Amino acid sequence: MARSLLPALLLALLLPGCGGAGRQVRKADRYLEAGRAKAAARLYDDVLVDHPDRQDALVGAALAWSLADEPQTALARAERAQAEGARGGEEGHARALLALGRGQEAIPLLEGAGLPLLLAEAELAAGRFADARAVLPAPGQDPGADLLRAWLIHREGEPGACARAMPLAMGAARLAPEDAEINAEASWLATACQQPADARELHLVARAFEQQDAETRLLRADLRLDGGDPEGAARLLARAEALWPQDGRVARELGLAWLEADQPARAVETLRRALPLPPYEQDPQQHQIIVGGHGYSPQERGRLVQDLLRTLALAHDRAGQPVDGASALERALLAAPEATAEAWAEQARRWVQVGAGRRGVDAARRALQLHSDSWVAWTALAEASLAAGQAPEAVGAGRKAWALAPGRPEAAVALARAALAVGERAEALRVLESALKELGPRVHPLSPTLQALLREASR
Numbered sequence: 117m118a119r120s121l122l123p124a125l126l127l128a129l130l131l132p133g134c135g136g137a138g139r140q141v142r143k144a145d146r147y148l149e150a151g152r153a154k155a156a157a158r159l160y161d162d163v164l165v166d167h168p169d170r171q172d173a174l175v176g177a178a179l180a181w182s183l184a185d186e187p188q189t190a191l192a193r194a195e196r197a198q199a200e201g202a203r204g205g206e207e208g209h210a211r212a213l214l215a216l217g218r219g220q221e222a223i224p225l226l227e228g229a230g231l232p233l234l235l236a237e238a239e240l241a242a243g244r245f246a247d248a249r250a251v252l253p254a255p256g257q258d259p260g261a262d263l264l265r266a267w268l269i270h271r272e273g274e275p276g277a278c279a280r281a282m283p284l285a286m287g288a289a290r291l292a293p294e295d296a297e298i299n300a301e302a303s304w305l306a307t308a309c310q311q312p313a314d315a316r317e318l319h320l321v322a323r324a325f326e327q328q329d330a331e332t333r334l335l336r337a338d339l340r341l342d343g344g345d346p347e348g349a350a351r352l353l354a355r356a357e358a359l360w361p362q363d364g365r366v367a368r369e370l371g372l373a374w375l376e377a378d379q380p381a382r383a384v385e386t387l388r389r390a391l392p393l394p395p396y397e398q399d400p401q402q403h404q405i406i407v408g409g410h411g412y413s414p415q416e417r418g419r420l421v422q423d424l425l426r427t428l429a430l431a432h433d434r435a436g437q438p439v440d441g442a443s444a445l446e447r448a449l450l451a452a453p454e455a456t457a458e459a460w461a462e463q464a465r466r467w468v469q470v471g472a473g474r475r476g477v478d479a480a481r482r483a484l485q486l487h488s489d490s491w492v493a494w495t496a497l498a499e500a501s502l503a504a505g506q507a508p509e510a511v512g513a514g515r516k517a518w519a520l521a522p523g524r525p526e527a528a529v530a531l532a533r534a535a536l537a538v539g540e541r542a543e544a545l546r547v548l549e550s551a552l553k554e555l556g557p558r559v560h561p562l563s564p565t566l567q568a569l570l571r572e573a574s575r
Contacts, residue, residue, distance in 0.1 A: 137167045144176055153183035171202035178208030185336060187215035210234050214241060215336065217343015233260050240264070241345040245272055255284060259291035263298050267351060270305055278309035289318055296325040300355035307358065315358070322359055330360045334369055346376035364393030368424055371431065380434035387428040396421050421451045438470040446479065457487035461496035473503030480513075491521035498530035502537060510534035518547055523554035525562040532569045544573040 140163045147156035157180035163173040174197045181190035194209035206229040210222035214234070219241025226235040232251050239248035245268050252261045266284035269277050285302040292298040303318035333356040340349035353370035360366050367390035374383035390396055395417050412420065425448035432441035446463055449455045460483035467476035477500045483493035494517035501510035514531030521527050528551035535544040548570045555563065 137163050137170055137173070141170065141173050141176065144173070144180070148176065148180050148183070153180050154186075156180040157184050157186070157189075171197065171200060174200070175202050175205040175208060178205055178212065180208075182208050182211035182215060185215070185332070187212045187339065191216065207231055207234065210238065214238060214345075214348065215339060217241070217340040217345035217348065219345050219348060233258060233264065236261070236264055237348065240268070240351075241340075241348045243347060256287070259288035259295070259298055262291070263288040263301055266305060267301065270308060271347075281305060282309050282311065282314075286314065289321070293321065294325050296322045296327065296359075297355060299325070300358040301351070304354040304358040307361075319358055319361070322355075326359055330356060330363055330366060333359075334365065337369060337373065341373055341376060346373045349373040350377055350379075362393055364390040364396045364424075367393060368396075368427070372427065375427070375431055375434070380431050383431035384428065384435055384437070384440075387424065387431055390424060391428075396424055418451055418453070422448045425451065439472060442466045442470050442472065442475075446475075455486075457483040457490045457493050459483075460486065461490070461493045464496040464500045468500050468503045471503075473500050473505070476500030477504050477506070489520060491517045491524065491527055494520060495524075495527050495530045498534055502530075502534050507534060507537040511538055511540065523551055525551050525555065525560050525566060527551075529562055529565055529569065532566075532573065536569070536573060541573050544569065548573060 140159060144156045144159035144163070147153075147159060157177055160173045160177035160180055163170055164177065167173065174193055178190050178194035178197055181187075181193060184190075190208055190212035194205055194212055197205040198209065206225045210225050210229075210231070211234065213219060213222040213225075214237055219238040222238040223235065223242065226238055229235070232253055235251045236248040239245075239251065249265060249268055252265055255262050255265065262284045266281040266288070269281040269284070282305065285305045289299050289302040299318045299322035303315045303322055306312075306315035306318060333352065337349045337352040337356065340346075340352060350370060350373040353366060353373055356366045357363075357370055367386055371383045371387035371390065374380070374386055395412050425444045429441040429444035429448070432438070432444055442463075445466060449459055449463055452459075460479050464476040464479035464483065467473065467479055477497065480493060480497035480500050483490060483496060487493060494513050498510045498514035498517055501507070501513055511531070511534040514527070514534045517524075517527040518531045528547045532544040532548050535541070535547075548566055552563075552566055552570070555566075560566075
C-alpha cells in the first residue's frame with residue numbers, strides 16, 4: 117500500500133553530520149524505501165547502539181520495525197522517541213499500536229499528522245465507522261483508502277452495499293496490481309458479494325505476490341483480537357481467507373473475530389464455512405474425524421471440531437437461533453467419543469429449553485446408554501419426556517431418578533411435575549415434602565420451585 121514520506125529522511129536533514137552514523141541512517145532510509153523493512157530496522161538499531169541520541173534513527177527504527185511486523189519492538193522504540201521529544205514519529209507509533217489491537221490509542225497521535233488512511237484504520241478499530249469514512253481522501257486518490265471505504269460500506273451492511281463497494285474494491289485492485297493485501301481483500305469482498313469470477317482473478321493475483329504464510333497472518337490477527345480490536349482482526353482475517361480459502365483454521369478465526377465484533381450472523385456464516393474444511397472435516401454419516409492432514413492426531417482433531425462447534429453454538433445463540441445452537445452442541449458431543457452421561461443429560465435439558473422435547477428424550481437415552489444408573493440422566497429423561505408430551509413415561513423416569521437419589525431437589529422437581537401431570541398429587545406431595553425436609557434451612561436454587569409445586573400439589 118502507499119506509504120507516506122519517511123519521517124526519518126526529514127530528520128536526517130535536520131541532524132547532519134555524525135560521520136558514519138549519518139551515512140548509516142541514510143542507508144537504512146533507502147532500505148526502508150525499497151521495502152526492506154527488517155534490514156532497515158536492524159541498521160537503525162545498530163546506529164542507536166553507538167549513538168543513542170540519534171533521534172532520526174530512533175524514529176526510523178520505530179517505523180521500520182512496525183513495517184517488519186514486529187509491533188512490540190516498534191512500540192518500544194516509538195515510546196522512547198516520544199519520551200525524548202523526537203519529531204515525526206507518529207507513523208511508526210500508530211502502526212505499532214494498530215498492530216497490537218490498540219488502534220483507539222493511535223487516534224490522538226494521528227489527528228493532524230497528515231496520515232488519513234492510518235487515522236481511518238484507527239477509527240475503525242475504535243468502532244467509529246462514520247468517523248473513519250469522514251477522514252478518508254476522495255475516491256480515486258489512494259487504493260488503500262478506496263479499499264477501506266469499500267470495506268466500511270460492506271461492513272455496515274446497508275441495502276445495496278455490494279453495488280457501492282465493489283467498484284471501489286475493483287478500482288483499488290487496478291491501481292495496485294502487485295499488492296497482495298489489496299487484491300486479497302478485494303477478492304474476499306467479491307466472494308461476499310457473489311462475484312466468483314472477480315474473486316478468483318483477484319485471488320490468483322494476491323497469491324502471486326503473497327509473501328506471508330497463513331500462520332503469520334493468523335498471528336497478526338490474534339494480536340489485534342487480543343488487544344481488543346476485533347474489527348481490525350476481521351479485516352486481516354478476511355484477506356487471509358481470500359488467500360487460503362481451503363484452510364478451515366482461517367475461517368474459524370474470522371468467525372471468532374465477527375463474534376467479538378458483535379456480528380453473530382456473520383460469525384455463523386463464517387464458522388459454517390470452516391466445518392467442511394481441514395482440519396475440521398468429518399464424515400457426515402459417521403460423525404468421525406477424517407484422519408490425516410495438518411499433522412493432528414484423531415484425538416486432537418476431535419477436540420478442534422468440538423471447539424469449533426461450541427463456538428458455532430454460541431454464535432447461533434447470539435444470533436437468536438437457539439435450536440440451531442442446540443443442534444451444534446449435539447454435533448460437538450457426537451464428535452467427542454469421551455462424552456459423558458452428564459454431558460448428554462445437559463444436552464437433553466438444552467433441547468427442552470428450546471422446545472424440542474423429543475430430541476431431548478433421544479439425548480437423555482444416549483446418556484443412559486453410557487450410565488444406566490445415573491440419576492442425572494433419569495432426571496433429564498423425565499424432564500424431556502414431559503416436554504415431549506409423554507407424561508406416563510416421565511413419571512417412570514422420575515421415579516427411577518428419585519430412587520437413585522432420594523432427597524435431591526432436581527429429582528424431586530422432575531418427578532413432582534410428572535406426577536402432577538397425570539393427577540398423582542399424593543406422590544407429588546410426598547417427594548416435595550421429603551426434598552424440603554432434606555434441605556432444612558439451607559437455601560437451594562430450586563427451593564422456590566419446590567415451594568411453588570408444593571402449593572400446587574396441596575390445592
